[in-house]
Amino acid sequence: MKNMKKIIAVALAATTAMSFVPVAPLGTPVAAYAQEKIVSAGDISLAIGDEKTYTVGSLSDFADGATVTATSSNSQVVHFIKKNGSSVAATDKLEGLKKNETFTVKTLKDGSAKITLKVVVNNETRASEEFNITVSAKAQTIVASYLDENGKTVDATTGIVLGTSAATKSKEITLKSRNFDSDQWSYVITGNTANSTNKIHAGDIANSATDTATFTVTAGDVADSDEIIVSNGAKTIIIPVKVVGNVQTLTTRIDGELVEDANNDGLYDEVIYLDDKTKTASISSASDFGTDISFTSNKDLVVVDNKGNVKLNGAAKDEHATITIKAAATKVSGKAVESVTKTVKVEVSNKAQTTVSVKNSAGKTIVTGRKDTAEVTGSVLLSTKDLKEDTVTITSNVGDAYVIVESADPSIFAYKSGKLTAVKAGESMLKVTVKNSDATTGTITFDIPVKVVDKYAKESIKAESDSVFLNTAHPIVTVKASTAYGSAVKYRLVTYNDTTKEYAEYQGQDVKLNAVTGDVTYVSQKNSGNLFVEVSTPSHAATEVEADKVYIPLTYSATKDASDLKAAAVLTLKVGQTGSLGATATTGKITYKSSDATIATVSADGTVTALTAGTVMITVKAAATDKLEEGQKIVPVVITEEEKAPVVVNNKPSAVTGLKVTNVKGEKVKVSYKKAKNTVGYQVYYKIGGSAYTKYTSKTTLNLKVKAGAKISVKVRAYNYKDNTVKQFGKYCAYKTLKTDKK
Structure with missing residues (x-):
């Protein structure tokens, strides 16, 4: 037999990297105008230890140079591990992701995390979006089902029955899996099918946002006693198939309720009861071959029409009657299909029963x-x-x-x-x-x-935790459970079979369990997987009934714990001041790096020295240990000018003169001007491309960072404080424009 495979396409999405440039002054408005998705992603559920890769979109709605920052709200549950397929130190934040780049997340333990994506242009956030990742220890499962003639969902692994009538020759199978983005799905027929091409109509399989897919099984494409093997590369289920011949089947409801012929003797189990208060009933019946249905009553007191409407014909009295339901004979493909009959009992009373x-x-x-x-x-x-x-x-x-x-x-x-x-x-x-x-x-x-017993009616087991997680940082965990009446408990490692719905003893070597103490040991510290710890108690002399077994999900993963690095959220200094970032970590080995040493420097012990007004980012890293991943934090440092006592004046400052803008080595320009009269400070306003910036200073010279080959326009005005309280400005001088050197 040939395997029939259908790749289910999944849109993946992305982010990663870390780079910083000077940001706009605090308080600059944020514009949000993106139309395209930053990443094609929605809320998703994953298992512990899963990895998922995303791709950044084209960012076509944004200016060149736009990047994406991705942040996890809970790095203990979900963190980032890869950028563009290359491993990076596990972190809760990735920056500098460019269009079409990828990033990968990994799940660590039960819980949920919100992934926030932001588009950054010229240090401004222009758009953002979010999606949620829910993490569960539950092993991946495949659920296969179909709807029966009553619209009831039936487990397909119990078997499907196909006939030769239009209504019964095909069944649509619905598959549901928690992670339906695998490219390993396959659907294979084995058994008696003569048609080696296996026309199982697997082409109908389609992925959807509900994590479901469907395909249709048709008699003729499959034969009696065939099996359909469904696999997603990790899990496999089997759907037995039975194909019956030209035998009609009646489906009957009485007053809307489905009835059965449990003994298969032609007599439905349900009885219709009629009396002076309940004088009517309805029967609906259909053949899987779509043949005509007739109804007849054997007593005049009970009448039934050709639509199955039953009613009393006169006053109620004690009487027994039967109604016969008959599906007419027919032919299919020249072959005769015999008629079929079923009977319903009717009991009539002049009183309610x-x-x-x-x-x-x-x-x-x-x-x-x-x-x-x-x-x-x-x-x-x-x-x-x-x-x-x-x-x-x-x-x-x-x-x-x-x-x-x-x-x-x-x-x-x-x-x-x-x-x-x-x-x-x-x-x-x-x-x-x-x-x-x-x-x-x-x-x-x-x-x-x-029954009255002189023992306890029933024992009960209570586990102290509802899940167990093992990794290289925590390779040994003790499962603790107790009973209501002091019965001894025993522990066992088991696996769960999605097809048989049964637990079986674990035969692997990755994890070991002490059946008496409940100590679980991650032996290999290499592989990952999902198991269950079964907790049970034998019959106890003091109890009448054994306690129900308890199953605790266990996940093992070859990962370390996330770093416990801590640092200040933000540091604010004035020019000339020093401050500490307050960084601590178990590793003890912490490094620091300033994104712009002309604004602020940082020493090996984390002391920040403020040099000029502006904002700088300090990257703090904690080295990895045998139990902890490398940690990283980004701390913004905001530096302002030292405030001087304002001069009491009433007149506005004079206009600024002598403005010059010149190139300075190292992607900088120097702005200088003459000292204005009656002033305490200056407002320097400049434009680079489509972005505008403002700086305040008490000096008559300052350096601005500008990319090589960029065009910058600058104007300056002076300010003072009227009556020592209200800031007032002089006139701006004329713009000076300069295109910076390309070297």
């Missing part, structure tokens, strides 16, 4: 009854220790006055007003009789089994 239902204290129905019969499906367990009392709720259409309830043996348990009370260990019955009232017919009698 007595009904009853009983629910236990958990709300589960344990008895249902009508007229003179009842079905008992449950029992009551009491304990002389921890469950001395329990309740049942009995509901009937005759009212409480006609319901008689008593304990068959009051020495074992007592009953009063719905409450059962344990007396001593033993087994007995709760005897119930529901008599007919003047308005009903039929008396219902039944017994509910009651």
Whole structure:
């Protein structure tokens, strides 16, 4: 057989790198005008240890030089590990990503993280977008299902049945997987199919935002006893196929409820009850071959039309009738298809039938009854220790006055007003009789089994954690669990089979578990995977029933913990001042780097010295250890001029004269002008390309950083403070324009 594979396309998206340029003065407005997506991404769920790569868009809505910054809100759950396919130190932030570049995230533990993307142009944020990544320890699963004739979702791994009628010859299979972006999906038929090309119609498979895909299986493309093997490269499920011949099947509903012929004897299990209050019913029936359906009644008192509408023909009286449903014979491809008939019982009474239902204290129905019969499906367990009392709720259409309830043996348990009370260990019955009232017919009698034990009614297991995570930093974890009554617990490593829905003992060597202490050890510290820790307790002399087993998800991953590097969020200084970034990390080895040493320098111990007014970024890195990844923080340092006491004046300052703009080596220009009269400072306004900037200074010279070959225009005006309070400006001098050297 040939494998039929369908690649499910997934749009990936991106970001990475770190570079800094001088930013605009604080308070500059942010424009947001992007129309295209920065990254084609939406909210997604991943498993622990998953990696996912994204690609930055074309950024065509932005000026040349636009870059993207990506930030994770929770680096303990999701962090960045790659840029353009190359590994980078794990971090919660990537900067300087260019158009069409890629970045990769990796998941670490249960939780969620918000990924924020920002487009930066000339140090200004021009657009942003966000998406969420939810991380779970749950192993990847494939769920295959189809809708039956009643619209009910059915597990396809239990098998699909195809016929030869138009309604039954095909079934659409829906696949759902938590991560539906694999290119390893395949759909293969094995078994008796003569057609080696396997026309399974796999071309219908399509990816969607709901993590689902569909394909259609058709009789003829598959044969009886074939199996469809579905795989995504990591998980595999099997869908058994059965193809039946030219036999009609009837699907019937009574008053909208699907009915069955459990004994396959032609008689539906459901009975239609009619009386003076309930005089009608409806039957709908259809053949999978689409043949004509007819209905007939064997009694004149009950009539049914050709649409299945049933009604009384006259006053109700005690009578039994049957309605026969028949699907006509037909031919398919020249082959005869025989007719098929089914029968429904009808009981007529001149009174309503007595009904009853009983629910236990958990709300589960344990008895249902009508007229003179009842079905008992449950029992009551009491304990002389921890469950001395329990309740049942009995509901009937005759009212409480006609319901008689008593304990068959009051020495074992007592009953009063719905409450059962344990007396001593033993087994007995709760005897119930529901008599007919003047308005009903039929008396219902039944017994509910009651067991009283002198042990605890049921043990229970409580685990201290709901998941376990192992990595190279934490290779040993102890699972702790206890029981309500002190039973010993035992631990076992197991895997879960998505197809059989069963747990099996783990046979690998990556992880070891002490069955007595619950110590779990990550032995290999190389591979990654998902397992479960099974916690159970054997039968205990003090308990009647074993506790349900508890399964704790376990994930192991060959990763370190994220760095514990901490540093100040921002540092503000005045020119000439020094300050500390307050960086700390377990590694102890921390390095610092200034993005512009002309504005501020930083020493080996993290001391920042402010040189000139402006904003500079200090990159702080903590070296990796055997348990921690390398850490990195970016700390903005804002430096302002030293404020001088204002001069008390009333007149505005004079105009600035003698403005000069000249080239200075090292991608800088020098701005100078003559000292103006009656002034305390100067406002320097300049434009580079389409961006404008403002600086304040008390000096008559300053250097501006400008790229080689760029054009800069500068104008200056002086200012002082009127009455020592209100800032007032003189006139701007004329613009001076300079194109910087290209070298």
